[in-house]
Amino acid sequence: MSHNDTIVAQATPPGRGGVGILRISGLKAREVAESVLGKLPKPRYADYLPFKDADGSTLDQGIALWFPGPNSFTGEDVLELQGHGGPVILDLLLKRILTIPGLRIARPGEFSERAFLNDKLDLAQAEAIADLIDASSEQAARSALNSLQGAFSARVNHLVEALTHLRIYVEAAIDFPDEEIDFLSDGKIEGLLNNVIADLDAVRAEARQGSLLREGMKVVIAGRPNAGKSSLLNALAGREAAIVTDIAGTTRDVLREHIHIDGMPLHIIDTAGLRDASDEVERIGIERAWQEIEQADRVLFMVDGTTTDAVDPADIWPDFIARLPTKLPITVVRNKADITGETLGLSEVNDHSLVRLSARTGEGVDVLRNHLKQSMGFETNMEGGFLARRRHLQALAEAAEHLQQGKAQLLGARAGELLAEELRLAQQNLSEITGEFTSDDLLGRIFSSFCIGK
Structure with missing residues (x-):
């Protein structure tokens, strides 16, 4: 698609809302303003106006903002129409704008893309x-x-x-x-x-x-x-x-x-x-x-502390360790310290971190949180x-x-x-x-x- 086209899109989320915004950018933005608003608003001033259909009837009324290029977000002429946020109203207004030759719906991110291409943003x-x-x-x-x-x-x-x-x-x-x-x-x-x-x-x-x-x-x-x-x-x-x-x-x-x-x-x-x-x-x-x-x-290797006294992951379950991707960080978590009576906390075992805690009571979980952040x-x-x-x-x-x-x-x-x-x-x-x-x-x-x- 050409970057010379004039584009239009809804700038507010879909669905009902208090306000709905349509954004237009490109050479035809001036024509849209004159056709829908009946005049060109004063640059960078909020103008409360009716939004007109092709037959002159009013579709909605709201605020119009006119930003002539290159002093706009995209670097092009930009018009924003802020009306009521009902999807039917916005759809009618969008269809009205698209009746003007040379306009099309914007692609995702196209307004920002034009700002980049026009050196408004890197x-x-x-x-x-x-x-x-x-x-x-x-x-x-x-x-x-x-x-x-x-x-x-x-x-x-x-x-x-x-x-x-x-x-x-x-x-x-x-x-x-x-x-x-x-x-x-x-x-x-x-x-x-x-x-x-x-x-x-x-x-x-x-x-x-x-x-x-x-x-x-x-x-x-x-x-x-x-x-x-x-x-x-x-x-x-x-x-x-x-x-x-x-x-x-x-x-x-x-x-x-x-x-x-x-x-x-x-x-x-x-x-x-x-x-x-x-x-x-x-x-x-x-x-x-x-x-x-x-x-x-990172993998938290969960171990039931009541089933083994081992702390080295290779001793606890060698087949599991052998299948892990190379250099994947492991933290051994010996659980059920409330039953085994183990001392809570963090230690190191053969280049692996070891945390003793009780997931059921929550004791030692804060140590694990800090360990994850620091790791x-x-x-x-x-x-x-x-x-x-x-x-x-x-x-x-x-x-x-x-x-x-x-x-x-x-x-x-x-x-x-x-x-x-x-x-x-x-x-x-x-x-x-x-x-x-x-x-x-x-x-x-x-x-x-x-x-x-x-």
Whole structure:
């Protein structure tokens, strides 16, 4: 579809409401105003007017806002019509607007996409609009707003500027090899490069925090039947989310709960007890449990403390540990401490965390909550932080890898040309975050995930 078309969409959620808003952007927005309102409203003033049908009859009356381009959200002429929020009224008004030639319904995210294409927002800021709408906590909303206001982009642009300065210095060293001073070995380039690497590491750490706020942490509770998995889910959720009985195999499907620990989103998944099942329904539930385990950020290996004294997961259930994905973090949870009399708390056993608690009484559950937060490196105080997406983390990681490769070329063979190329690639990775260097296919995928009308 052409970006020269004039687009229209409902900017408020579907259904009944006190107010319903239609947004129009493009060259024909002026014509829509003159046709539906009978005049062009004063720019950036709220004008209370009747909304007219093609035959001159009144469809509704409400507030009209006129934002002539380029001083608008999209950079184009924008008209907003704020009427009554009944779906029938809004549908009639939308049909009326679409009778004007050259208008079409906007694609999801197309208003934000046009703002990006018209340099009103960079790509990270545009993504922050969707993140602000989807924020699941106050902290996530504040961080998304920081990103929308340019906090993340400013950090990235600072890195890009530093790389530009460094590339100029390296190119000068390559172009003037006969100078008395060997620029590649005098230590200045290495110092500048180390500064950029340190700054990038700091941004990556903040981005990981921002990604946790946005994406959350996926934690799967797994173990044998009757180990107390559903009781732990209920204890973490603070409500009876799962049925708890003494009958082995009560949980036959995946149960999900979304909670927050001091602002960190947590996706807790309770799974069917793992065993050799003869029942077909239970067998399917166990297979789904393994699918969730393979996609987890961390597994809580639930152990009935009354059945074994072992604390090393390899001793408790070697076949289970052998099937787990490589490098998947495990926390052993020895349950039923209220019966065994074990000392509550957190300890380390052969590179694995061990938490002793009672899911039934709730004793020790707070220790597990703090452990989950700390294991992901989550910091409660993120004033001035920003949200980040997986693509941002990937771009930052690739940029860091290119800088390390470039440093190796500098310190090893003093290969200025290879260092310059690694710096260029790192700069390209960073520019993908703000959209200075981004493929059309990626743009399509990003904006298609937005709400219609945004």
